[in-house]
Amino acid sequence: MSATAARRRPAASGPDSRPAPRRRPPRGRSRRPVRRPYRRAVVRRRLIAIMIMLVVTAVVCTVWFTPALGVREVEVRGAVHLTGDQVREAAAVEPGTPLVRVDVHAVDARVRELPRVAGVHVERLLPGTLRLTVDERDPVAMIISPDGAHLVDATAKDYATVTSPPSGLPELRVGPDALAAAVGVITQLPEALRREVLIVTADTPSDVRVTLSAGREARWGSSADTPRKAAVLEVLMTRKGTVFDVSSPELPTVS
Structure with missing residues (x-):
């Protein structure tokens, strides 16, 4: 019998003639190429989140607890018979106080204690101006x-x-x-x-x-x-x- 005929002959049937099962590739080798990019993406996201938190913390600390954005000028408008110094003295705002921490309601109440003042509007203007617009009595x-x-x-x-x-x-x-x-x-x-x-x-x-x-x-x-x-x-x-x-x-x- 030639070699060609032998190759064409069907395989013998019987309990010992089952085809050999296919081998699956090892699990470790198939998952490594998938896990590494995923882990890198997770690490990047965590690093970005940490950096954002650090930046936000730095900004909050700068705004709330340092004089970087503190009161540098108390601007007075609308005063006719009162002087700007009289209004500023009544407002009693300490220079360098962080602008966002200025209690505008307390400033309003203190300025209104001046007998000539009928009303006042208090505004915060970045980076460091507190504006007081005074309405004097007529x-x-x-x-x-x-x-x-x-x-x-x-x-x-x-x-x-x-x-x-x-x-x-x-x-x-x-x-x-x-x-x-x-x-x-x-x-x-x-x-x-x-x-x-x-x-x-x-x-x-x-x-x-x-x-x-x-x-x-x-x-x-x-x-x-x-x-x-x-x-x-x-x-x-x-x-x-x-x-x-x-x-x-x-x-x-x-x-």
Whole structure:
């Protein structure tokens, strides 16, 4: 029998003629090429996470605990009668204090303690400026006393005393309980009528009297319904008379 015929002859059947099982490659050799890149990626991710944490920690420490971003300047805006130094002294912000740690609410409260300050807006401006925008009180009337002219604002607050009475402000001659009512009348008057007011007198909140220019007087009563009373008074002032009673705007009188 030739060698070719021997190769073509089918294998013998029987219990001992089963094909040999295929050998699997060793597990260690097949997994090594997969594990190494995976481990390298994990190590890289961990290193990146650690670096990010270190950077964030450094930034937080720099911002919160060092003077690198500390207060270098306290800028004051809006002050007219107050000086910038007066506002800065009231704010009491220590130079070098980390800007993010400045308690803006506490600064606001301290600056508002200045009698002339009606309000203040506190801003943090990087890298190291704290800006204070001040809103000063505006006088609407004055109280003349031996120590000078006391300025009163629209909230009926006596906030400052000056030596010479300012021109154009009406004088208040009122009792302590009637101060708010008298100021309430003044602030609700139209601008043209307000310029005519010289003196506001009141012993109680319900008996406000307004002395006008040219020897005229308006009996106002309480501060209630002031806009309507003012409109009625403007009509009455076109008539002859010196005393205008608008305490009851439905039944005004002229005498």
